[in-house]
Amino acid sequence: MRAEVCLFTSLDLYILCILLLFPAVCFGLQHNDSPLCRTCEGQVQNGSSVWTFCLTAGRIQGRCCFQGNVGDEDSIVGLDLSNCSLSHVEDLHDALAANIIDLSNNPIVNLSDSTFQGFKHLTHLMLPIKLECPGGNTSWDTVEVKHNTRLCEGQRNTCNQTGQMSWNCPENSHCMPYGPGFFECSCLHDFHGYKCLRQGHFPMLEVMAILAGATVIISTLLWLTQRRKVKST
Template sequence: MVLWMDGFHIVQISFMILARQVSSSQQDVCSLDSCISTNASSKEFVDHCMLTAGNQMKGHCCFRPSSDQVTGIDLSYCNLKNIKSLLHPMTNVMRLNLTHNPNLTYENTSFVGLTKLKMLILDKSVDCPGQWHWFNTTWKPWKLAEYEKHTVRCLNQTDTCGQLKEFNYTCPAHSECENNGPGSFSCRCEHGWGGYRCMRKTNHDVALTISASITGATLFLSVLLWATQRRHVQF
């Protein structure tokens, strides 16, 4: 992972292998012992989980046994402080509740990889993640934010790659843009290409991904420098 800063912009670029293995992280998330299990929020979450035939509750998670996937997580009242990369293995999650964690802080990178996330429920005092500003334009990575008395629901992610095309941004040659969670994207090397900016031919499908989550005042300069200044890139 590389962080480059010029005083106005921060570009965070991580190089990851796409093939992910389901580790003990899934079990850890579903069985956090700091959570209070009996509350109204959990009941609403359970009821929603059971609307889909075959779903089961597994600790704090809505679990689909037929596909061995966690599709929902309720971490409300869990005394969370910083989720960091806690959710990264949970790539099939569509519904996530993080309310009633008054000390919770997060980074936009905390939600990288959650491409299927359709509903994120947060305390009203917290902003929906993934926002960035481009000159006088603020691009919101969620199609809708529903504010209730104490919570905000971030609903349906916008198309990050589609939005970037409007700013005439394209991934390097021999790579394709892929949405990679709220406000995040990846430039995935095509089959047969790898290395720095996917410029090296290879006989192996290395599936190396250049992932970028951008924050700061300006997208344009950040992306331009990321794409052109090799000296800021490390492996």
């Protein structure tokens, strides 16, 4: 009897967790505990460009600063990984919303072309002097070298700031900037799907309802099945 009560409680908690976590997974709720902010010890360095930016843009936590107050949407808007003894950089995509990133004073030999793909809001980037600005000099308004740091400032619109249809984009879409040297084809209003060939709004509510219903049904079946096994024993 005691084992049955414990299993019943565990299953109830499991189902409850699924139902509570489902909206968070589907709607992409974020938290501010990104491992990126703990890449190296300490906080955003006092007096640095990132520190100056963070004083007016948000709150500092570790090597990051977040926009707004605690409880607001947690978007990393500033990232200071300078002087962290980094020899390579693999994934910075927790900081996609960043306006300023500092990777200077690190023994980084090279960066992948796709490292800053999707960084549409990035306006200030500090790199070790041996590295080139992502997307090349033509992707930035200003590129200069100060001391041992390469400064890339003012990310340019790869679509030449026209926002008009690009010959690289299919019909019913237009060119949108997608990071230094990158662009993406965004479907025009009322079009979606492969190559923007489908017209009409994407059935988001219907899809979410189906996913929610499937989750509830599977959880209920699991609970009933496990409970019957306990009773039979």
